[in-house]
Every structure is written in C-alpha cells, then in structure tokens.
C-alpha cells in the first residue's frame with residue numbers, strides 16, 4: 332500500500348464506524364469518494380499547515396492563499412469529516428459524535444457549529460457548484476492564484492441549478508475551478524440510468540465549454556496522475572470537469588454494485604464483516 | 617376528560633402511502649410524482665398497482681412542481697411528493713407562480729417535516745414550511761396528527777379542487793384517531809372539551825397536547841384540546857368559541873413560532889377576541905442532528921412545554 336492508500340483504508344474504517352455509531356448516514360457514496368478526498372487533502376491541495384489551538388490546523392474561513400474544497404453532495408459528510416480529522420483540523424475522537432445531539436458533526440456539513448474545514452452548508456443537493464464558482468471569482472478578485480475544487484454526485488446532476496452553474500463558469504473564464512462528478516451510476520431510488528438518465532455527462536460539460544477529463548476514482552495511481560495533470564491545465568481560460576467513475580460502497584464487497592447502501596447503516600455483524608476487509612492503518616478513533 | 621389510548625405506533629408518511637393506495641384504486645385521475653425518494657414517501661404500493669400513473673422525476677424538484685401544474689391541464693390530479701424542505705423552500709417560486717397564482721389543482725405532499733426528521737439535521741429540517749405555504753393566496757395547508765388522519769386527509773384532498781399543501785413526517789407516533797374518520801378540510805377537531813385554557817395543536821404536537829391535558833388535569837386544570845389539522849383555511853369559529861369559553865390559549869406546532877399556526881391564531885384573537893396566547897414552537901433557531909425525541913425535548917416541543925405554556929397563559933388571564 333502507498334501512503335495515500337493506507338490513509339484511505341483508515342478513512343473507510345472511520346466512515347463505517349461513524350454511520351454504525353449513530354445508525355444513520357450515508358456510507359455508499361462516502362466509501363466511493365474516499366480516494367479522491369484523501370488525494371486532495373493529503374497531496375494535491377495547498378493548505379495552510381500552521382497549527383493553532385490544541386495543535387490542530389488553524390482554519391481560516393476566507394482561505395486566502397489556500398486551495399479550497401466544497402462538498403456539494405453533502406450527504407457523504409462521513410468521508411469529509413474523517414478526512415478533515417485525519418488531516419488535523421480537529422481530533423479524530425470527535426468523529427464518534429457524528430449525527431448525535433450537540434455535535435459539530437451534523438448529518439450534513441454546516442458552518443453553523445463552526446467545525447473547522449467547512450465553509451458552506453450543503454445537504455440540499457445542487458447548490459455547491461454555484462458556491463464554488465463564487466469562491467473562485469472571489470479568489471480572482473483578490474489576485475489569489477490558488478484553486479477551488481468541488482465534488483458533486485451524479486444523481487445530483489439532475490438538479491437544474493447545476494446546469495445554471497455549468498453554463499456560467501466557461502462563459503466567465505472561471506479557470507481556477509475543478510469540478511468532480513462522482514459517477515457511481517447510483518442514487519436513492521436505483522441506478523441513475525433508470526431514475527433519470529444523465530446520458531453522456533462528459534459530452535454535456537464539454538458542450539457547455541468545460542475542459543473534460545475522465546478518471547477511475549478508485550485507482551489511487553490514476554487519480555494522482557490526473558491531479559498532477561490538472562495543475563498544468565488550470566488558468567487556461569476554461570473550468571475543468573472530471574467525470575470520476577467510482578463504485579458506491581467501494582472497499583466493502585457486500586456494499587458494492589448496488590444503490591442499496593446509499594443511506595443505510597450497517598448493523599453490528601455487518602460492521603465487523605466490513606471492517607475485516609479494511610486494514611486499520613492509523614488507529615481507529 | 618376523554619381518555620385517548622393507542623395500540624400501535626405508526627409514521628404519518630405511511631398514512632399518506634395508504635391513502636395513495638386507496639386513491640390509486642378509486643380515482644383514475646390521480647397521478648403521483650416523486651423526486652428520488654419513493655421509499656421515504658411510502659409510494660411503493662401505489663407505484664406497483666399503477667405504474668403508468670407514477671412519474672419518477674429524479675432529483676429535480678422545481679421541474680416536478682412545474683410538471684405537476686401542467687398535468688392539471690387536462691384533468692389530472694397530481695400529487696407531487698418529496699421531503700418537506702424540498703417541496704417548499706426549494707421550489708417556492710415554482711409553487712407560487714405555477715401552482716398558487718395559476719390556481720392549479722396540485723397536491724404538494726411533503727414528508728420528513730420539522731425536527732422529527734432527526735439525524736439528517738438542519739439542512740433537511742424545514743421549520744418554515746407552514747408559514748411559507750399559508751402566505752400564498754388560495755393555498756390550503758393541512759398538517760394531520762396521526763396515521764389514520766393522514767390517510768383520511770390524503771383521500772379528502774383529491775376530492776377538493778384547488779392547490780393543497782399536505783405535511784406529514786417520519787417518526788412513528790401513537791395512532792389514536794378513528795380509522796374510519798371522514799376528513800373535513802378546514803374543520804377543527806375537538807379532542808377534549810375543557811374550561812380553563814384552549815390548547816390548539818397541529819401535527820405531531822396533538823398527541824403531546826393530549827398528554828399535557830392529562831398532566832394538567834392531575835393538577836386540577838381543565839384544558840380544552842383542539843386539533844387544528846387545517847391551518848388554512850383556519851377554523852376561526854371553533855377557535856373563537858373555545859377562547860371565549862376558556863379565556864386564554866396555547867398554540868403548539870413543530871414549526872417556527874414566527875409565521876406558524878400560533879401566528880394565525882393570534883391574528884384571529886387580536887381582531888376578534890383579545891385573550892392571552894402562549895406559543896409552543898421553535899424560537900427563531902435552526903434545528904440540528906439528534907433523535908426525534910431528543911430534539912423535541914431540547915427545542916421545547918414536549919407535553920411538558922405545553923403544560924408550562926398553559927400555566928403561563930392562565931396566569932395572564934385578567
């Protein structure tokens with residue numbers, strides 16, 4: 332295992348234990364996107380490494396001089412929280428409070444409880460790309476050369492607002508923006524194909540004026556190669572969209588190849604079976 | 617005081633699903649729409665029996681509301697369904713222009729309303745929907761109190777010609793109303809007659825109000841409890857008759873106090889019969905993750921909170 336792969340393994344354990352701990356939440360998409368978030372936060376993104384109170388990363392809402400990440404499909408909060416904690420924004424033991432009363436780790440990400448690392452509430456689908464564009468425009472106005480990353484779901488692409496944003500960004504040279512679509516082919520009521528087919532998403536983004544790339548989002552080598560390439564492609568007048576093929580439930584055999592684990596928590600036996608497939612690399616919280 | 621008991625607990629959304637199944641069998645014009653939440657809305661039976669009258673919209677609520685408005689042109693009775701937050705705040709202008717202003721016969725049916733949605737947290741816990749919907753001219757707003765009443769309301773709104781917002785929820789709660797009740801839109805239901813204070817409750821708070829009534833009785837206070845399942849049009853006559861008798865009132869709802877049932881009652885009392893009114897509702901704050909019971913307790917929506925409000929209202933009587 333490479334270092335990034337070993338972090339991803341721990342993040343997947345965290346995800347499973349978090350949703351098990353509160354018997355709610357969304358393991359499927361979280362497991363599928365674990366590799367991307369790890370690659371972004373532990374390698375790709377320029378992050379201010381200054382430590383503040385308690386030895387945790389000091390978090391600044393404005394994020395000037397830092398790359399920023401926006402999670403539009405907020406239901407996969409478990410992967411976001413785990414990666415933020417493992418990266419040092421807050422203590423990993425706090426992951427145990429996920430979705431419980433008085434927690435900073437709300438069901439969907441929120442700024443309301445001031446969890447370090449979160450810059451916007453999400454959960455109601457379809458809104459994140461617009462926010463990411465605004466944030467990217469703010470960077471341009473500030474003369475700030477750092478980048479903005481955004482992740483959306485593929486079912487989420489059915490929301491009209493996504494396409495308002497998709498149309499806007501190329502027309503306004505928002506070329507400091509990288510949007511990922513988690514193409515796992517699944518959503519709540521079944522396959523995206525059956526529910527409301529996205530058809531050729533990449534071709535659509537291309538037609539709107541985006542530079543479109545494709546990647547296997549569960550292959551860490553491919554991912555890191557793609558991310559390196561992206562660094563050369565930004566700033567060239569076009570926003571970048573990545574159609575990221577993933578497997579919902581990646582890493583746990585019985586959670587893969589279906590939409591069933593979109594938003595269901597494992598019971599005790601299922602948790603044990605799932606954890607046996609993922610190495611504990613950094614120590615469970 | 618009448619005693620209410622229950623033998624089972626069920627979620628109101630399942631009452632909606634059961635009502636939809638009946639409508640599928642009895643009214644060929646009823647069409648169901650959903651935005652990727654079929655299981656949560658309990659539509660499985662309707663879809664199984666009437667696949668050609670079900671429209672899966674995918675995650676596109678604005679489009680769903682617009683399509684529902686269009687379906688009415690030609691005589692269909694569309695039931696547009698999703699979580700309450702996405703059925704109201706997400707699509708307010710679509711509802712306003714294409715449904716309310718155009719006066720289309722669309723039934724907006726919304727589950728997972730309020731805090732009792734639980735762990736998903738504030739992004740999904742809409743506490744402003746009753747207010748938003750009741751402000752729209754011509755919109756009927758209904759928030760039934762248990763499984764049986766939700767089923768009856770679902771069936772009744774198909775018979776009514778005009779836009780309706782029907783609100784229900786996720787938690788399993790006592791089933792205590794008559795399974796064969798006839799649901800009358802706009803007609804308040806006298807749960808328990810009393811003389812000392814009028815408690816007007818809606819939705820999940822009706823059962824809490826019944827509990828509160830028993831707790832008050834133990835302290836020698838005789839509360840009148842009225843189920844306001846229809847927030848608009850409001851049963852002014854029932855409200856005035858009750859408050860003229862008791863001299864004070866409490867409103868109880870799983871909603872912001874600003875703009876909810878309590879404010880509707882306040883308007884009636886201010887204009888027609890001045891009397892103290894105490895609000896039980898969420899006080900200008902967003903919700904959070906937690907179990908439904910924890911949240912109802914923390915945000916002051918319990919029987920205990922109703923008891924305290926009743927005592928405050930009584931103490932303010934002249």
Ligand SMILES: Cc1ncc(C[n+]2csc(CCOP(=O)(O)OP(=O)(O)O)c2C)c(N)n1
Nearest residue numbers: 360454455456484485486487517518519652
């Ligand atoms: C506006 C809005 N409508 C509906 C929902 C309910 N919902 C949560 S996740 C989801 C499915 C999302 O599908 P996708 O984006 O493919 O994510 P995945 O299931 O792959 O994780 C739905 C419909 C929501 N959160 N927001």
Ligand SMILES: [Mg+2]
Nearest residue numbers: 485486517518
């Ligand atoms: Mg998906």
